[in-house]
Amino acid sequence: MNPTTAEQQGSHERRTGETNAASGVTPTAARKFTAKGLATRQRIIAAAAELVFAHGVASTGIEDVQRRAGVSASQLYHYFTDKDELIRAVIAHQTDGILAAQRPVLDQLDSFPALERWRDLLVDMQERRHCAGGCPIGSIAAELAEDNLRARADLADGFERWEAPIRAGLGRMRDRGDLRPDTDTDALALALLVALQGGLLLTQTRRNTTPLRTGLDTVLAHIRTYAAG
Amino acid sequence: MNPTTAEQQGSHERRTGETNAASGVTPTAARKFTAKGLATRQRIIAAAAELVFAHGVASTGIEDVQRRAGVSASQLYHYFTDKDELIRAVIAHQTDGILAAQRPVLDQLDSFPALERWRDLLVDMQERRHCAGGCPIGSIAAELAEDNLRARADLADGFERWEAPIRAGLGRMRDRGDLRPDTDTDALALALLVALQGGLLLTQTRRNTTPLRTGLDTVLAHIRTYAAG
DNA sequence: GAACGATTGGAGTGTCAACTCCAAAATGGA
DNA sequence: TCCATTTTGGAGTTGACACTCCAATCGTTC
Numbered sequence: 260m261n262p263t264t265a266e267q268q269g270s271h272e273r274r275t276g277e278t279n280a281a282s283g284v285t286p287t288a289a290r291k292f293t294a295k296g297l298a299t300r301q302r303i304i305a306a307a308a309e310l311v312f313a314h315g316v317a318s319t320g321i322e323d324v325q326r327r328a329g330v331s332a333s334q335l336y337h338y339f340t341d342k343d344e345l346i347r348a349v350i351a352h353q354t355d356g357i358l359a360a361q362r363p364v365l366d367q368l369d370s371f372p373a374l375e376r377w378r379d380l381l382v383d384m385q386e387r388r389h390c391a392g393g394c395p396i397g398s399i400a401a402e403l404a405e406d407n408l409r410a411r412a413d414l415a416d417g418f419e420r421w422e423a424p425i426r427a428g429l430g431r432m433r434d435r436g437d438l439r440p441d442t443d444t445d446a447l448a449l450a451l452l453v454a455l456q457g458g459l460l461l462t463q464t465r466r467n468t469t470p471l472r473t474g475l476d477t478v479l480a481h482i483r484t485y486a487a488g
Numbered sequence: 489m490n491p492t493t494a495e496q497q498g499s500h501e502r503r504t505g506e507t508n509a510a511s512g513v514t515p516t517a518a519r520k521f522t523a524k525g526l527a528t529r530q531r532i533i534a535a536a537a538e539l540v541f542a543h544g545v546a547s548t549g550i551e552d553v554q555r556r557a558g559v560s561a562s563q564l565y566h567y568f569t570d571k572d573e574l575i576r577a578v579i580a581h582q583t584d585g586i587l588a589a590q591r592p593v594l595d596q597l598d599s600f601p602a603l604e605r606w607r608d609l610l611v612d613m614q615e616r617r618h619c620a621g622g623c624p625i626g627s628i629a630a631e632l633a634e635d636n637l638r639a640r641a642d643l644a645d646g647f648e649r650w651e652a653p654i655r656a657g658l659g660r661m662r663d664r665g666d667l668r669p670d671t672d673t674d675a676l677a678l679a680l681l682v683a684l685q686g687g688l689l690l691t692q693t694r695r696n697t698t699p700l701r702t703g704l705d706t707v708l709a710h711i712r713t714y715a716a717g
Numbered sequence: 718g719a720a721c722g723a724t725t726g727g728a729g730t731g732t733c734a735a736c737t738c739c740a741a742a743a744t745g746g747a
Numbered sequence: 748t749c750c751a752t753t754t755t756g757g758a759g760t761t762g763a764c765a766c767t768c769c770a771a772t773c774g775t776t777c
Contacts, residue, residue: 291752291753292753292754293744293745293752293753293754295743295744295753295754296753296754299754299755313634314634314635315546315631315634315635316546317544317545317546317547317631318546318635320733320734320735321734321735321736322733322734322735330755331755331756331757332735332736332737332756332757332758333737333738333739333754333755333756333757334754334755334756336735336736336737337753337754337755341735341736342735342736391634392634393630393633393634397630397689398630398631398634400630400689400692400693401622401626401627401629401630401631401689401692402544402546402627402630402631404622404689404692404693405542405543405544405620405621405622405627405692406543406544406547411693411695414693415693415694418690418693418694446702446705446706447706449690449698449699449702449703450683450702450703450706450707452686452690452699453683453686453687453690453699453700453702453703453706454679454682454683454686454703455686456685456686456689456690457681457682457683457684457685457686457687457689457703458682458686460626460629460630460633460685460686460689461647461678461681461682461685463629463630463633463634464629464633464640464643464644464647465644465647466640469678470678470681470682471682473675473678473679473682474678474679474682474683474686476675477675477676477679477682477707477710478679478706478707478710480710481706481707481709481710481713484710484713520722520723521723521724522722522723522724522774522775524723524724524773524774525723525724528724528725549763549764549765550764550765550766551763551764551765559725560725560726560727561726561727561728561765561766561767562724562725562726562727562767562768562769563724563725563726564766565765565766565767566723566724566725570765570766571765571766
């Protein structure tokens with residue numbers, strides 16, 4: 260997992276020399292994979308993502324991923340140099356999934372009703388899965404942020420991709436005059452993401468959506484105090 | 489780690505039969521340990537706590553703990569039946585540590601200046617450790633909540649022990665008349681803990697205290713809108 | 718001071734998981 | 748059809764790590 264740094268210590272992963280993946284996770288400009296190959300690659304990522312979501316990174320074995328994806332070891336290592344690269348692909352995949360699951364609401368967060376719909380969507384999602392699982396990237400962040408520099412950067416990017424549309428929506432509300440001109444919409448957007456992450460963690464631990472709902476509602480209520488007029 | 493359930497699957501831990509630890513983590517009513525023994529036990533817990541804080545549960549090996557605590561394998565297994573029990577002791581230890589580090593402020597959260605002092609304390613703590621480490625129990629929660637029933641219960645308790653004094657402080661503010669009588673102080677207390685957890689996670693990932701500060705400030709600002717008269 | 722239990726030392730043991738390797742099959746372009 | 752390249756199969760290697768075991772001390776009590 261940590262090719263360059265000597266950060267992780269009690270881990271199982273073997274230390275291969277520097278991964279070539281300075282290029283990034285997605286095979287930039289197609290790295291000689293056929294359509295079939297890319298499909299297999301996607302299947303591996305999806306399987307890994309499910310397992311990581313359910314059990315965390317450390318508890319997800321390569322063999323588990325193989326079984327779930329229906330591929331052999333050589334296939335997996337044909338598409339990913341090591342577990343670390345696979346996990347980074349999972350992070351990107353999960354970020355895409357989060358944004359996709361919240362679209363189109365997420366891109367229209369520029370009214371109070373929309374913000375409430377979004378809150379309901381998030382709470383309902385957790386309700387449906389009985390509070391299991393936490394945040395698909397938040398959980399990974401808590402596990403890897405400290406010991407895996409690359410993963411942390413990817414995760415920070417993921418959070419940013421999540422925060423951006425929230426920020427944009429609140430910004431539009433202010434520009435349009437729904438919020439007072441002096442409203443710090445960037446701070447409010449960040450506060451929403453913070454409440455979301457903390458809410459998901461506590462909701463997962465307590466198996467109860469109250470923390471998520473209360474956290475989001477509190478910030479939403481605060482945003483309403485900036486309503487113009 | 490998971491003696492009873494078959495939850496964790498890709499793990500390394502061996503499956504011994506049911507742990508006897510229905511008794512709980514702390515040796516209830518002294519389980520025939522001398523003072524010296526208890527000291528050794530504490531040394532093990534402290535060492536494990538540091539390693540878990542720095543690298544997470546899965547990446548913390550029993551041998552690492554041995555080295556750091558300066559004990560042999562037989563000693564460690566003399567005081568803990570397995571890694572799971574050790575980790576549960578770590579959770580309790582970290583919860584105690586959190587409360588101790590925030591006392592006495594935490595027990596006097598019944599005025600706006602006190603709330604601000606608390607916010608500063610939390611932000612300064614993260615600043616001092618350069619945003620490394622996240623929350624001592626929050627990180628563990630994200631890692632174990634899904635796969636370890638016992639740990640999740642302990643962690644929920646830990647969060648509750650944290651939330652209680654916040655709740656109490658805000659309640660006193662309302663009773664005293666600092667906050668309007670209809671203020672839902674329980675919800676606000678929960679929102680503070682949520683903001684704290686989310687803030688710590690994002691602060692850890694971004695290596696920047698802005699999320700923590702912004703999250704807490706937003707909830708504090710909202711609490712101020714309930715100020716009476 | 719002897720006996721008993723608590724504490725400690727440290728060399729094992731068995732299992733598991735990340736990763737490797739070689740060669741076979743499929744694929745696709747000419 | 749032929750050749751190069753990609754894709755796949757699966758057995759094997761290496762090391763790590765949770766946990767065990769037996770015996771040696773230390774400490775306390777009577």
